[in-house]
Amino acid sequence: MPFSTYMDWALHDPEHGAYGAGRLRIGPCGDFATAPSLGPAFAELLAPQLVEWLESWADCSPQGPISLVEAGPGEGQLALDLAQQIHLRWPALAARLELVLVEPNGGMAERQHQQLASCPLPVRWTSFEQLAVEPVHGVVLAHEVLDALAVERFEHHRGQWCRQRVQLRDTTVELVAAEQLSPAELETLVDLGLEQPGEARPEGWCSELHSGLGPWLSACGSALASGWLLVIDYALEAWRYYAPARASGTLMAYRGQRASADPLLDPGHWDLTAHLCTDSLDRAALLTGWHPLGQCRQGEALLALGLAQALHALSAESTGAGLGERLQRREALLRLVDPAALGDFRWLVYGRGLPAGDVRHPCPPLFLREPPLP
Ligand SMILES: C[S@@+](CC[C@H](N)C(=O)[O-])C[C@H]1O[C@@H](n2cnc3c(N)ncnc32)[C@H](O)[C@@H]1O
Numbered sequence: 001m002p003f004s005t006y007m008d009w010a011l012h013d014p015e016h017g018a019y020g021a022g023r024l025r026i027g028p029c030g031d032f033a034t035a036p037s038l039g040p041a042f043a044e045l046l047a048p049q050l051v052e053w054l055e056s057w058a059d060c061s062p063q064g065p066i067s068l069v070e071a072g073p074g075e076g077q078l079a080l081d082l083a084q085q086i087h088l089r090w091p092a093l094a095a096r097l098e099l100v101l102v103e104p105n106g107g108m109a110e111r112q113h114q115q116l117a118s119c120p121l122p123v124r125w126t127s128f129e130q131l132a133v134e135p136v137h138g139v140v141l142a143h144e145v146l147d148a149l150a151v152e153r154f155e156h157h158r159g160q161w162c163r164q165r166v167q168l169r170d171t172t173v174e175l176v177a178a179e180q181l182s183p184a185e186l187e188t189l190v191d192l193g194l195e196q197p198g199e200a201r202p203e204g205w206c207s208e209l210h211s212g213l214g215p216w217l218s219a220c221g222s223a224l225a226s227g228w229l230l231v232i233d234y235a236l237e238a239w240r241y242y243a244p245a246r247a248s249g250t251l252m253a254y255r256g257q258r259a260s261a262d263p264l265l266d267p268g269h270w271d272l273t274a275h276l277c278t279d280s281l282d283r284a285a286l287l288t289g290w291h292p293l294g295q296c297r298q299g300e301a302l303l304a305l306g307l308a309q310a311l312h313a314l315s316a317e318s319t320g321a322g323l324g325e326r327l328q329r330r331e332a333l334l335r336l337v338d339p340a341a342l343g344d345f346r347w348l349v350y351g352r353g354l355p356a357g358d359v360r361h362p363c364p365p366l367f368l369r370e371p372p373l374p
Helices: 003-012 041-060 077-089 106-118 183-191 213-223 278-287 298-304 307-314 323-337 356-360
Strands: 066-071 097-102 123-126 136-143 152-157 160-169 172-180 206-209 224-233 252-255 258-260 271-273 291-297 346-352
Touching: 003 152, 003 160, 003 271, 041 066, 041 077, 041 136, 041 224, 041 307, 041 323, 066 077, 077 097, 077 106, 097 106, 106 123, 136 213, 152 172, 160 183, 183 206, 183 278, 213 224, 213 278, 278 291, 278 346, 291 298, 298 307, 298 323, 298 346, 307 323
Parallel strands: 066 097, 066 136, 097 123, 136 224
Antiparallel strands: 152 160, 152 206, 160 172, 224 346, 252 258, 252 271, 291 346
């Protein structure tokens, strides 16, 4: 089978998939940690950005509900932290806000129901297809979700770009170079700056194509009548993604805080994930009716949203927290902006259905806004 089918089954099969069966645990004591699993600081800093967008919609349209949609909520921690922040700090907005969770994996959705039992906002679980019947207005947040979409793997084999297939030989699964990529896939590679394989790519050089992005963005777009999509994920520009030196792509497997470059280990028990390519994402977004509104690194975004002030506030004894707790919070804040890890994540924002002026002369998101002149 093509690698993309294998990855889809290994992650999303309802009975045997790592997410489908709800096997993976997210957090410092689980299989891998994500920014929201390090504590509430991430949601505290992100909330004002989401609120700016949600309130700007509320101002244009004084009637009707506003939706904060989270795709792939994992353990549901970020959704809960955001709901608590908004309920506490922006009660007028909270009174009109619903939380909408899009989670295709039953095993994960079960844990989200438990986590959000005390959610102070109305919350519902649905799919993009169901939302498309009555599209919502607001913001879609995709934090570390698009990296879980199945990718196509290809390699340089005898002068051609060939699809990798996963095959079963006796009881062993292995990756093999198979047929040449389709003309449309080859065209995408050329658009991304990868010419025909030649001297620059040795035999066996391999990488990934993000074939799942277009369908996902299209479904997400049909679900959102107007608003913003914020994608937060590890990502590289095409020239870095497909650099000759990156000879085996970006695919990684995670389990029990261990990382492996072998995607075939114990299928259905490891998280499989590939970096996003920012150019592939922009290309797929434009083709599906989204307008790219800007992007930056997470470190820059969080500093613009007040991370330095949050660090400073921890030094004031008036926080009421003990020294141990303050040191722990300080470490979590620093991990979010560590340029060698989470700080290098990308924040990419797209809009659709916004008033024409907003798209042509978009008011830059808070995290991209220049500080006011003194
Ligand atoms: C790496 S986890 C991220 C969880 C959470 N956003 C966080 O950062 O802690 C990926 C999540 O996306 C979900 N997921 C996988 N494919 C998805 C899809 N096509 N649409 C929405 N969610 C998906 C998984 O079940 C899981 O909940």
